[in-house]
Amino acid sequence: MKKVRFLTTALVLLVTGACLAAGNNLLIDDFEIAVSSGPEGTVDSGSGNGSTVEVTQATDIKNSGNQSLKVVYDAVDGGYIYVARGTGLDTKNANWTIKPSDVKWEEYSAISFFVYGADSKAKIAFDIKDNGGEIWRFITEDDFVGWKRVVCSFDKFIMRDDWQPMDADKNGQLDFPIKVFQFEPLPGSKGTLYFDTVELVRK
């Protein structure tokens, strides 16, 4: 009897350990912030050439914690939109929950986020800025209703060829640590999106 109990305990410990190892992603941003843009704000957002964007926090629709990031936007042809969080942005308080330099990047293979869709068919770019200032892009589509987790494998990001910052290293390599992520509904779409729970996915 004792042996059975011991084996059961050992099995439970083993299974628990395996689950922990498999599900041990790193939450880097949960948007539990007073959302505001501008130099003193918490979200670096803006738009141009006729597009508009407005960011706030939502407490009625959220995936984790007490709130999500709500983005109301109108992305017109020829216009642009960005909604960014991370290190070294013009907006002073836009840092993630964890410092990029404190992350062991070699342990992770992807970055993921949750988006609350409205089946608008909008294309949404998810960009990351690497350690050399280079911008990499992953595109997803709002073709569902409610929360969905989007997993962006690091090897699926494409270097943006339409635009790069002046000071980007442009070496064609995704250099870690990643410093910034940004959401950008692409031209030809309009509506409301909610984002939450940005995580790094363990290898």
Ligand SMILES: [Ca+2]
């Ligand atoms: Ca949250």
Ligand SMILES: [Ca+2]
């Ligand atoms: Ca680079």
